[in-house]
Amino acid sequence: MRISRRSLLKGAAAAGAAGAVTALAGKAEASEHESKHRPDAVGMLYDSTLCVGCRACVTKCKEANQLPVDQSAMQGTEKAVYDAPSDLNGQTKNIIKVFKDGERFAFMKQQCMHCVEPSCVSVCMMGALHKEGEGTRSFEGENKGTGIVVYDKYTCVGCRYCQIACSFNVPKFEWFDPLPRIVKCELCKHRADKNKTGPLAVANPACCEVCPREAVIYGKREELLAIAKKRIAADPKRYNAKVYGEKEGGGTQVLYLAPASVSFQELGLPELPEHSAASFSEHVSHTPYLHGVTPIALYATAAFLIHRNKKKEEEAEHHEEGK
Ligand code: SF4
Ligand code: SF4
Numbered sequence: 001m002r003i004s005r006r007s008l009l010k011g012a013a014a015a016g017a018a019g020a021v022t023a024l025a026g027k028a029e030a031s032e033h034e035s036k037h038r039p040d041a042v043g044m045l046y047d048s049t050l051c052v053g054c055r056a057c058v059t060k061c062k063e064a065n066q067l068p069v070d071q072s073a074m075q076g077t078e079k080a081v082y083d084a085p086s087d088l089n090g091q092t093k094n095i096i097k098v099f100k101d102g103e104r105f106a107f108m109k110q111q112c113m114h115c116v117e118p119s120c121v122s123v124c125m126m127g128a129l130h131k132e133g134e135g136t137r138s139f140e141g142e143n144k145g146t147g148i149v150v151y152d153k154y155t156c157v158g159c160r161y162c163q164i165a166c167s168f169n170v171p172k173f174e175w176f177d178p179l180p181r182i183v184k185c186e187l188c189k190h191r192a193d194k195n196k197t198g199p200l201a202v203a204n205p206a207c208c209e210v211c212p213r214e215a216v217i218y219g220k221r222e223e224l225l226a227i228a229k230k231r232i233a234a235d236p237k238r239y240n241a242k243v244y245g246e247k248e249g250g251g252t253q254v255l256y257l258a259p260a261s262v263s264f265q266e267l268g269l270p271e272l273p274e275h276s277a278a279s280f281s282e283h284v285s286h287t288p289y290l291h292g293v294t295p296i297a298l299y300a301t302a303a304f305l306i307h308r309n310k311k312k313e314e315e316a317e318h319h320e321e322g323k
Contacts, residue, residue, distance in 0.1 A: 041147035043253030050215035057207035061094040064206035090174040112185040114253035117276035120162035128156035250276025
């Protein structure tokens with residue numbers, strides 16, 4: 001069942017913060033035990049050696065997610081002439097960047113990595129970010145086991161903890177919107193084709209559909225990992241020997257192949273230990289629950305933020321109706 005900001009607020013007010021905490025804590029504990037190994041997890045494999053930097057994926061992503069044009073890279077010119085985002089931002093969920101150092105040259109695609117154990121999910125006190133079908137918020141109709149990190153704008157209070165927590169600097173905020181939301185890739189879950197079976201029935205990333213070089217492909221994470229390893233084995237001179245995302249930060253569902261001459265750090269991917277930051281933060285944040293300490297102040301703050309957002313939304317609705 002979908003929980004709206006309104007019902008969440010009512011629930012929090014009626015039952016009191018302590019009651020809400022108890023319910024959430026129970027679910028948080030349950031989520032901790034949910035399988036980290038998801039055989040049906042989906043993801044993407046980006047092969048930097050195949051990418052030609054055409055940016056078709058950037059444009060198609062915008063179209064598929066109805067994101068506005070971003071002319072920030074054109075600042076300084078008198079008139080922006082085309083959509084030219086220079087980085088991920090409130091209008092851009094997918095970006096192609098370029099690394100260049102003398103003769104060494106490579107393209108890099110950046111979007112949410114759909115981490116196996118995501119920090120953004122771990123720090124979100126409202127459960128507005130969650131692994132599809134898992135955790136403190138799982139909505140009707142969600143698939144379990146896909147591992148897609150989905151976002152619920154109705155429960156987000158705009159605290160932006162997720163932005164701070166993400167090692168990949170992915171979640172962005174709609175700074176210029178009166179009702180700002182977090183913006184990040186959700187693997188085009190809304191484009192899932194329910195008439196199909198397999199990965200396409202759970203998501204259908206527009207960037208993969210449009211790439212003329214198949215530099216980015218979509219499928220089950222386990223199969224993509226096998227494909228990546230096969231490519232490296234077949235042509236070790238072409239590739240960096242590592243598949244980024246297999247283990248970094250606990251693993252990611254978006255995997256990367258880089259040219260032999262370029263490191264993943266040069267492509268902008270952070271060097272991370274094999275254990276996830278989330279496993280540590282979950283331990284810390286769940287400890288008070290285990291010892292029966294109720295963080296009333298935290299949830300009182302959350303209730304306040306929900307109330308404020310609800311008021312803003314109602315004002316905006318009235319404004320729209322009055323037009
Ligand atoms: S890349 Fe960042 S936003 Fe995406 S799942 Fe991982 S922690 Fe969350
Ligand atoms: S569509 Fe494919 S080739 Fe073009 S920029 Fe995107 S990933 Fe690279």
